[in-house]
Amino acid sequence: MSDTSSQQSRIDDTERWESVPDELRKYDQWIVTENKKPIHPAEGWQKKSNQLSFDEARAEAVSADAELGFVFNEGDPFAVIDLDDVGFPPNHSREVTDIVEELSTYTEVSRSGSGLHIICRGQRLSERNHKGPLDQRGSIEVYDSNRQIVLTADLLGERSVIGEGGQFFRELQQEYLPEANDADTSTSAPQTDGTRRSISTEVQSKSDGDESGPSVRQIKRTIDAYAADGRDSAVRAKELWESSGAGTYPSTSEADLAFVSDLAFWCREDTQLMYQCIRRSTRYREKWDERRYADGSTYADGTIEKAIRTNSDTFSGRYVQ
Structure with missing residues (x-):
């Protein structure tokens, strides 16, 4: 590969994350990942003191041909709704489409292509489990701390700005996430x-x-x-x-x-x-x-x-x- 081609490739790699919201870039809560596994830091990534700025993480990810992960910490205002196994766009169920449209906030397609990451401002309800089944296909997980998400910046539509989760975010958790003292309902099949x-x-x-x-x-x-x-x-x-x-x-x-x-x-x-x-x-x-x-x-x-x-x-x- 010529120097010109190599330089162009690096520019393209740098631009991979141009759609990452400015709101997230301001927080020094980034890590470098490979196949969803943290590699810098490989251990202790949950500690804020070990996390990187966006620019530092991006530079290392480009150099290592790796990916970026954002760590949700207790001190930030963000929460992530992780929809898994919901199908490839534009073949989402009406249920998933309703959730995306109601929240109207930053939404990206996950690494697998069959999941979505939806990021909003809000808090996870402590009385609810993290995970539950969707009605029509797939599952839903909600986190606001001690969780890293590999960001692709592969936007679904033009949903590039992080908005308030508001009352709908609370209702979403109440509807889909079982109470914390219930049995694990991480799959859509009943438990017995x-x-x-x-x-x-x-x-x-x-x-x-x-x-x-x-x-x-x-x-x-x-x-x-x-x-x-x-x-x-x-x-x-x-x-x-x-x-x-x-x-x-x-x-x-x-x-x-x-x-x-x-x-x-x-x-x-x-x-x-x-x-x-x-x-x-x-x-x-x-x-x-x-x-x-x-x-x-x-x-x-x-x-x-x-x-x-x-x-x-x-x-x-x-x-x-």
Whole structure:
């Protein structure tokens, strides 16, 4: 390679990160990585004293043909939403597109090409787990400290400025991330063998690969909208969704059945969607995944089956997007 070609290559490498927001460049919280593994510093990268300025890290990354990682620390105002295995642009699900558009902040395509990094100003909710399943495809993780993300600066659209996460960022965590004392829900499959056999198998036979149905977010928004208009069934469903006890019902189990019966209507008897709504609701607890029957089916399976068996109508309107 000629000196001219080599010089041009270095210029091109330097320009790889031109889309990195100025807000991040101001923080000396950078490291050099290779295959997502920190190489400078190789150890102790979590310590702020070992982290580099943007210019230092970029120069070393160009020299080593490596990559840049930004470390999220407690002292900065940023949080990252890491969407994994959500497909290659522009083939994202409607669910992922909604999340990106609602947050309206810096968004880049990850190294693999099938993930997204969304950076906003905001805090992770300490009462929630870091990771949870998306409804239609992939998973979501949220971090605001002790985490490094390899930045590609491969922008999705023109979302190059870091914005405020605001109320939507809080709602996003409340909807998708299980409570911190819940079992690990790092995959979209339910947690017990019995639930996997019944709900997951049924859903694959009904709609494997079909992302045209409503998401949990759309179900909740629709219920909220109808409740705001005073529809009694929606008011009841909203109250049950956002509560955890028995309330006005004789027992918690009867309140659970009333909630799932409402879901049978709003979810049009889609068993997997009903289960996902249960998991996103405040009513969710480990009891739902306990095996209760000889065939291995769970409390959730039995409650959903009973609710559908006694259901007489389904929602025929348009879901709120």
